[in-house]
Amino acid sequence: MTTNETLARNDVAYQFHSYTNAPRLREEGPCIMARGNGIHVYDTEGKEYIEGMSGLWSVAVGFSEPRLAEAARRQMECLPFYHTFSQKSNVPSIELAEKLIGLTGGRMAQAFFTNSGSEANDTIVKMVWYYNNALGRPAKKKIIARKRGYHGVTVASASLTGLEGNHRSFDLPLPQIRHARCPHWYREGLPGETETAFADRLAAELEALILEEGPDTVAAFIGEPVMGAGGVVVPPATYWPKMQAVCRKYDVLVIADEVITGFGRTGKMFASELYGIEPDFMTLSKQLTSSYLPLAAVLMNERVASVLARHSGELGTFGHGYTASGHPVAAAVALENIRVIEERGLVANAAAAGAVLQRRLRELADHPLVGEVRGVGLIAAVELVADKAARTPFDPLGKAGAQVVRRAQDNGLILRGIQDSLAFCPPLIITEPQVETLADRFAQSLEEAARSL
Numbered sequence: 001m002t003t004n005e006t007l008a009r010n011d012v013a014y015q016f017h018s019y020t021n022a023p024r025l026r027e028e029g030p031c032i033m034a035r036g037n038g039i040h041v042y043d044t045e046g047k048e049y050i051e052g053m054s055g056l057w058s059v060a061v062g063f064s065e066p067r068l069a070e071a072a073r074r075q076m077e078c079l080p081f082y083h084t085f086s087q088k089s090n091v092p093s094i095e096l097a098e099k100l101i102g103l104t105g106g107r108m109a110q111a112f113f114t115n116s117g118s119e120a121n122d123t124i125v126k127m128v129w130y131y132n133n134a135l136g137r138p139a140k141k142k143i144i145a146r147k148r149g150y151h152g153v154t155v156a157s158a159s160l161t162g163l164e165g166n167h168r169s170f171d172l173p174l175p176q177i178r179h180a181r182c183p184h185w186y187r188e189g190l191p192g193e194t195e196t197a198f199a200d201r202l203a204a205e206l207e208a209l210i211l212e213e214g215p216d217t218v219a220a221f222i223g224e225p226v227m228g229a230g231g232v233v234v235p236p237a238t239y240w241p242k243m244q245a246v247c248r249k250y251d252v253l254v255i256a257d258e259v260i261t262g263f264g265r266t267g268k269m270f271a272s273e274l275y276g277i278e279p280d281f282m283t284l285s286k287q288l289t290s291s292y293l294p295l296a297a298v299l300m301n302e303r304v305a306s307v308l309a310r311h312s313g314e315l316g317t318f319g320h321g322y323t324a325s326g327h328p329v330a331a332a333v334a335l336e337n338i339r340v341i342e343e344r345g346l347v348a349n350a351a352a353a354g355a356v357l358q359r360r361l362r363e364l365a366d367h368p369l370v371g372e373v374r375g376v377g378l379i380a381a382v383e384l385v386a387d388k389a390a391r392t393p394f395d396p397l398g399k400a401g402a403q404v405v406r407r408a409q410d411n412g413l414i415l416r417g418i419q420d421s422l423a424f425c426p427p428l429i430i431t432e433p434q435v436e437t438l439a440d441r442f443a444q445s446l447e448e449a450a451r452s453l
């Protein structure tokens with residue numbers, strides 16, 4: 001048996017996989033990646049793929065940036081670990097916190113570090129509850145998220161996530177969580193309804209929900225500026241200002257989960273800038289370190305930070321924190337990653353290469369299988385439908401998407417199928433000619449899948 005066969009056998013035998021159909025993994029085996037270079041990854045057989053999803057929406061600077069490796073090595077040799085509990089700190093975490101606050105133009109005031117986006121959102125839930133306890137409003141605890149939203153998988157963040165598969169079998173969501181309508185005009189808009197009228201309706205629904213629950217019980221509203229894992233849903237232009245105005249009216253905190261959209265994905269450093277969101281909390285991860293190391297950050301504005309700092313809780317301290325909160329090696333890698341993003345103009349590249357991606361994908365809009373093409377900057381989705389005029393989904397849902405993903409993988413392109421939407425989220429370093437190659441491979445894969453559907 002070859003080494004590769006042994007690896008595949010051992011993977012199936014010894015590793016329980018995330019988000020994987022276990023019987024199918026046993027039957028078909030894993031695709032094991034061995035190395036990366038720029039926008040490409042190579043499996044153990046040596047086959048090259050364009051990583052059209054940046055791994056998990058995350059590898060901004062590509063798969064072979066030596067400056068990040070060097071930053072990690074330098075920090076490992078200097079101080080490999082130190083924490084941020086009980087008045088201790090370390091140099092990279094301080095510099096990173098300052099850098100992140102600077103990137104928001106001072107709109108946010110302080111950063112708290114975690115290992116993952118899920119932990120960051122769990123931290124925000126606890127901070128929101130703690131904030132209202134500190135203000136003497138113990139009833140104000142409910143958090144409104146959205147259907148199809150994705151905020152992670154730990155107990156509180158999976159509750160915020162608005163996907164059935166993260167709830168039903170896990171006895172979730174928690175009772176304090178509500179889910180509002182998804183701002184997906186193509187699927188949720190009424191016949192003849194404009195995007196603006198749709199956004200007005202969603203804001204009115206949010207207000208009705210807050211009034212029904214009781215404004216004294218609703219603490220916060222959370223959303224991704226552009227939804228990612230729920231199918232790349234780009235909201236109408238007026239959606240965020242309208243939703244935010246309703247939140248302000250009822251003293252409901254606004255949480256922008258920028259785990260995917262942060263650090264240039266939409267062609268702005270943060271998508272909050274794009275949509276005029278003035279969040280009380282921001283969640284950052286993934287492109288923060290290009291996922292070379294696990295790290296996430298909760299940013300909070302002065303309004304929140306001043307209350308959390310003033311009130312020290314029953315322990316006499318803020319009773320929350322992770323061993324690796326502010327991990328110096330992860331923070332050093334994040335700082336270097338942000339320097340690379342800034343020095344190489346990768347935010348501007350996301351706008352320019354993104355324009356090519358959006359144009360090339362929209363050229364497929366007349367294809368009989370394509371229902372909608374949507375996206376902004378270097379994030380996009382192509383939604384396939386069985387009947388274009390009636391917008392009828394495939395039965396079973398996801399069948400067409402899975403076929404295209406398989407064809408694309410054969411053709412050297414890794415995509416994500418979200419039901420029948422194909423998601424695109426290539427590294428921010430992608431060049432315009434590479435976008436053309438990616439789009440050519442996708443168009444070919446779509447054609448091949450169409451023939452067999």
Ligand code: PMP
Pocket residue numbers: 056115116117118119121150151152153224228229257258259260285
């Ligand atoms: N929020 C958003 C918007 C995400 O896309 C994700 C991960 N896909 C998370 C939170 C959770 O992050 P993690 O997987 O690091 O826990």
